[in-house]
Amino acid sequence: MTRFSDSDHPDIDALVADYQGRGGQPGLAYGIVRGGELVHAAGFGEAVLGGPVPDADTVFRIASMTKSFTASAVLLLRDEGRLRLDDPASAYVPALLDWAAATPGGARITIRQLLTMTSGLPTDDPWGDRQQGLPLDEFAKFLADGVAFAWPPGTRFEYSNLGYAILGLIVTAVSGAPYKDFVRDRLMNPLGMTRSGYEPEAGDPNLALGYRRASSGWVEVPFDPYGAFAPMGGVYTCVRDLARWVAGFGAAFSAGDGDGHHPLAAASRREMQLPAVPAGWDRPASFPPAGAVTSYGFGLSATDEPAIGRIIGHGGGYPGFGSYMRWHLATGTGVVALANSTYARMSVLTGQVLRAILRTDQGDGGASAAYPLAPVAVPWPQTLAARDAVTKLLTSWDDAEADRLFSPNVALDAPYPERRAAIARVRERIGEFRAADRAAEHDTPAHCRWWLAGEHGSVQVEILLTPERPPLVQSVVLAVPPEPGSPLRAMLDTVLAWMNGTGPAPAAGAGSVDLGLLGRRLRSAAAWAGRCEPGAWTDGDGAGGTTVELTGEHATLALTVTIDRSTGHLRSADITA
Numbered sequence: 011m012t013r014f015s016d017s018d019h020p021d022i023d024a025l026v027a028d029y030q031g032r033g034g035q036p037g038l039a040y041g042i043v044r045g046g047e048l049v050h051a052a053g054f055g056e057a058v059l060g061g062p063v064p065d066a067d068t069v070f071r072i073a074s075m076t077k078s079f080t081a082s083a084v085l086l087l088r089d090e091g092r093l094r095l096d097d098p099a100s101a102y103v104p105a106l107l108d109w110a111a112a113t114p115g116g117a118r119i120t121i122r123q124l125l126t127m128t129s130g131l132p133t134d135d136p137w138g139d140r141q142q143g144l145p146l147d148e149f150a151k152f153l154a155d156g157v158a159f160a161w162p163p164g165t166r167f168e169y170s171n172l173g174y175a176i177l178g179l180i181v182t183a184v185s186g187a188p189y190k191d192f193v194r195d196r197l198m199n200p201l202g203m204t205r206s207g208y209e210p211e212a213g214d215p216n217l218a219l220g221y222r223r224a225s226s227g228w229v230e231v232p233f234d235p236y237g238a239f240a241p242m243g244g245v246y247t248c249v250r251d252l253a254r255w256v257a258g259f260g261a262a263f264s265a266g267d268g269d270g271h272h273p274l275a276a277a278s279r280r281e282m283q284l285p286a287v288p289a290g291w292d293r294p295a296s297f298p299p300a301g302a303v304t305s306y307g308f309g310l311s312a313t314d315e316p317a318i319g320r321i322i323g324h325g326g327g328y329p330g331f332g333s334y335m336r337w338h339l340a341t342g343t344g345v346v347a348l349a350n351s352t353y354a355r356m357s358v359l360t361g362q363v364l365r366a367i368l369r370t371d372q373g374d375g376g377a378s379a380a381y382p383l384a385p386v387a388v389p390w391p392q393t394l395a396a397r398d399a400v401t402k403l404l405t406s407w408d409d410a411e412a413d414r415l416f417s418p419n420v421a422l423d424a425p426y427p428e429r430r431a432a433i434a435r436v437r438e439r440i441g442e443f444r445a446a447d448r449a450a451e452h453d454t455p456a457h458c459r460w461w462l463a464g465e466h467g468s469v470q471v472e473i474l475l476t477p478e479r480p481p482l483v484q485s486v487v488l489a490v491p492p493e494p495g496s497p498l499r500a501m502l503d504t505v506l507a508w509m510n511g512t513g514p515a516p517a518a519g520a521g522s523v524d525l526g527l528l529g530r531r532l533r534s535a536a537a538w539a540g541r542c543e544p545g546a547w548t549d550g551d552g553a554g555g556t557t558v559e560l561t562g563e564h565a566t567l568a569l570t571v572t573i574d575r576s577t578g579h580l581r582s583a584d585i586t587a
Contacts, residue, residue: 030054035351039064041249043344048253057218070348073326076245081309095122105153112159124173131170132160132456137484138171140419142234149238171242178241206247220330231330256344282308327353417482440464470548490552497578519579539565
């Protein structure tokens, strides 16, 4: 561990060290912002395998946290009178003029809709992550070919990386400067963010490398170059620089007009943090229900939590990296965490750290708000066709057919041999499978969740399509059940028996899980749902972690269990509704 500190936070360091010790990433760095300053920072693990511990100046790629920089650039141009948020995006990106409207006679996408993720474009993670280095001329051709809409613009939230790539083109068109130069010269440099930019410094000894977990261990993920999708996820930065960025947003709500030295007006920084549309994109359902409501603003999310008030922030997930920044408006306390593994869950860690600080301070905030329900998704015909094709592929794998169905990122994210091996493990554990007699589910028109059944159980499959024409499958996730008699299956059975009141508490690794708190959550869930039995497997690799549906007498729940592979002890467990 390395530490930079103006004040000691041993309890928080212990919390972060425990989180790092669970092995979700080779290394991480985090910082605490208070009173507009970085008051504490520490690093754990390795910035590079076999290399140094990260610190406040270690540079990580922060992926979608970049969106707050792009939104700030757009508002800076708006404040200078050079564009209006309700202008059609096609006024600055002419290729959009040839796009067919989402509905007959429908309106054109506006800049505001791109900022708030209400453009109607479909969710494009993880496909969009792999477009980071797309050359601008190829992006121009992509736009000229048109896109597929999931919704009429302005009707609902759906997270879109493509929308922010288009915003980058607008920044360039209006300012006359390359997007990356505009952000660096007008936002980063005035704030003293000297270790931030869109391309890593050659030979930087304090640059974290990104990794993904494979069956053989950590595998390095090469950096994609700067390209057309950089406005959605291309920033490289460090904890110290990000502390300045977070402090600037907190200062916008302070007495007077906020930080007068900030390049973006305080009113515009406040505007970015206001809820624009209900989202919930970063908050999975939990049990007991938390009662929090998350909305999206301009490149930032706003979560109203009954116990502590409004939390502002944004995460970043990318091949090789995961990050999150969040701050509490009522107290100005912020937390930043950066890690070097694919989609590392820094949202969870920063939430734990911020709540621990606020509990110590006994701080609280405002109440939550209520919003209307989102419309029901109707799947595209291509989504249904892809579901059937993927089911056939999982039954009888063919690389050529996989290449036809999948966008290139699928093989990059997990090579075909790894996917074939996972399918074989599923077949071994549930038997030869077929489509289950259960209705498929669709979170968006480009998404499908369905189940495969075998003689010994059922598993969940999930796909997501790209916004291309025609769309391709950008993500396919197949749950792998734990092997009967394996340490993971034994631990799952132990936790379930404990929940049902028919067995003792499980063995937990030192400091890895609060069995008292977990026991209360499980007993509360059991009191609500009744005695539970395991059903379909919905997530997990079948060795270190798994999620299974629980069928209760009165409700259906989901139980997630992870173990320490070396000891078989419980590392974490959660119950969700």
